[in-house]
Amino acid sequence: MLRVLxxxxxxxxxxxxxxxxxxxxxxxxxxxxxxxxxxxxxxGNPDGAPALEVMLGQLxxxxxxxxxxxxxxxxxxxRADGMVHPPGAVVMLPAGAELMLRTPPWGLRSYLAxxxxxxxxxxxxxxxxDVLSGLGxxxxxxxxxxxxxxxxxxxxTADADHPGPHTPFLLDVLPGPRRDWFTSxxxxxxxxxxxxxxxxxxxxxxxxxxxxxERARSGELASEGVVRGSxxxxxxxxPLIFGPDHPVTGGYPVIGxxxxxxxxxxxxxRPGQQVRFRHRGW
Amino acid sequence: xxxxPSGERALLIEVDGPTAVHALARALAQVAGVIDVVPAxxxxxxxxxxxxxxxxxxLAADLTPEEVSxxxxxxxxxxxxxxxxxxxxxxxxxxxxxxxxVIARHTGATYTADFLGFAPGFAYLSGLDPALHVxxxxxxxxxxxxxxxxxxxxxxxxxxxxSPGGWRLLGHTDAVLFDPEADPPAxxxxxTRVRFREVG
Numbered sequence: 001m002l003r004v005l006x007x008x009x010x011x012x013x014x015x016x017x018x019x020x021x022x023x024x025x026x027x028x029x030x031x032x033x034x035x036x037x038x039x040x041x042x043x044g045n046p047d048g049a050p051a052l053e054v055m056l057g058q059l060x061x062x063x064x065x066x067x068x069x070x071x072x073x074x075x076x077x078x079r080a081d082g083m084v085h086p087p088g089a090v091v092m093l094p095a096g097a098e099l100m101l102r103t104p105p106w107g108l109r110s111y112l113a114x115x116x117x118x119x120x121x122x123x124x125x126x127x128x129x130d131v132l133s134g135l136g137x138x139x140x141x142x143x144x145x146x147x148x149x150x151x152x153x154x155x156x157t158a159d160a161d162h163p164g165p166h167t168p169f170l171l172d173v174l175p176g177p178r179r180d181w182f183t184s185x186x187x188x189x190x191x192x193x194x195x196x197x198x199x200x201x202x203x204x205x206x207x208x209x210x211x212x213x214e215r216a217r218s219g220e221l222a223s224e225g226v227v228r229g230s231x232x233x234x235x236x237x238x239p240l241i242f243g244p245d246h247p248v249t250g251g252y253p254v255i256g257x258x259x260x261x262x263x264x265x266x267x268x269x270r271p272g273q274q275v276r277f278r279h280r281g282w
Numbered sequence: 283x284x285x286x287p288s289g290e291r292a293l294l295i296e297v298d299g300p301t302a303v304h305a306l307a308r309a310l311a312q313v314a315g316v317i318d319v320v321p322a323x324x325x326x327x328x329x330x331x332x333x334x335x336x337x338x339x340x341l342a343a344d345l346t347p348e349e350v351s352x353x354x355x356x357x358x359x360x361x362x363x364x365x366x367x368x369x370x371x372x373x374x375x376x377x378x379x380x381x382x383x384v385i386a387r388h389t390g391a392t393y394t395a396d397f398l399g400f401a402p403g404f405a406y407l408s409g410l411d412p413a414l415h416v417x418x419x420x421x422x423x424x425x426x427x428x429x430x431x432x433x434x435x436x437x438x439x440x441x442x443x444x445s446p447g448g449w450r451l452l453g454h455t456d457a458v459l460f461d462p463e464a465d466p467p468a469x470x471x472x473x474t475r476v477r478f479r480e481v482g
Contacts, residue, residue: 018317018318018329019317019318020318020402020466020467021318021319021320021327021329022307022311022318022319022320022321022398022466022468022471022472023398023402023403023460023466023467023468023471024398024399024400024401024402024403024404024405024460024468025402025467025468027318123462124462124467133401133402135402135462174287174289174290175287176287176288177286177287177288177294178286222322222323222324222325223322223323223397223399224294224320224322224323224324224325224327225288225292225294225320225321225322225325225326225327226288226327227288227289227291227292227327227329229289230288230289247399247400248320248398248399249320249322249397249399254288257287257288257289257290257292258289259289259290260289260290260291
């Protein structure tokens, strides 16, 4: 068991609940899936074992039993029993040991995985908290006691391969289903000019500020299905990127769709930072 | 039919209207490698395992017009309604009908769930009697109770759970519209036929 002593925005996330979109259920899951998988592989967990998605390193907990933990994603300094561990280390917490994270030098979301995974009831096959629909376990709060699951396999003797730090500023983007709704100048602007992340990292979507993208046609688009990483452009011409808890349909045209890796990277861009979209296959 | 790109794992297929959407969604939901199907007003989004994307794209491209316009065979669901909604009298005033006549027109139609959205299990129903087409509330309620039976514009709906909402409330149902333990979790799927029946 892990006893939570203090927590900012901390959610339990796995790889989400794909397969229920036709019932109006968002996929949800870790905002940076590559980071969750990397942390789990280091501990010998299944790729999708539930872990803690910690915003800006705001977490303090105590191990009530001996556990093995590791951190991936935003490299928040990890202090366990008074000792600071290097990023990516697999750390043994003896029973009674306290773990405290600090603000990471870059990125937004860190994934604290525990060997055996966080053991919580699944909703529609997933332990992910979905901020849009409210499905899944509630946000983690001070005073919570989190059960740890039984380990399922051996711990790897060497670090499993995992991606290094993302370059959050360059996001690979594929042509979207409605790029023909935009002028060629708008497409060129979208693929060359920087955009600034405007608000707090939101799992539903991240708004960007930058040059306005003009439409080549008027009229409204009938709502249609969207995926994580879709870059939708509302009438004000400022794009937004859909995150893991996006609604299953969107009502504005999608100019481009991020690659899976770029969607992961976009989950680490802080408000005020800039991104550029790099075209792939336009 | 047009097949549009939607990232490394999805395709957006555009067709003529709801009937073709529902036929296409049913035809493709069972294909190996298809993970999620999102029917909407004129499109079906297919999310696939990455390695299955090319195969699903060719299969969709080969569908004949007959296959995507097959007669709709959605099942019918009857929803029992207590017509005690806060806006029932207001809707009667706006439409110039008696409350009895509002209820008769609401129960007299057969609706089709065109697509789901807004919240898990929330189906947008078409088929509302034109006499009942009323605008949304100017100021949405901060909390509409679960099971609220509502109308707005040319649509009807049932709120699966308590949420903010701007539709006008005619009554409520005890039916469970969304149950994570059920398969599928939403009572109404795109293509489902719906009728409302007055009770107590």
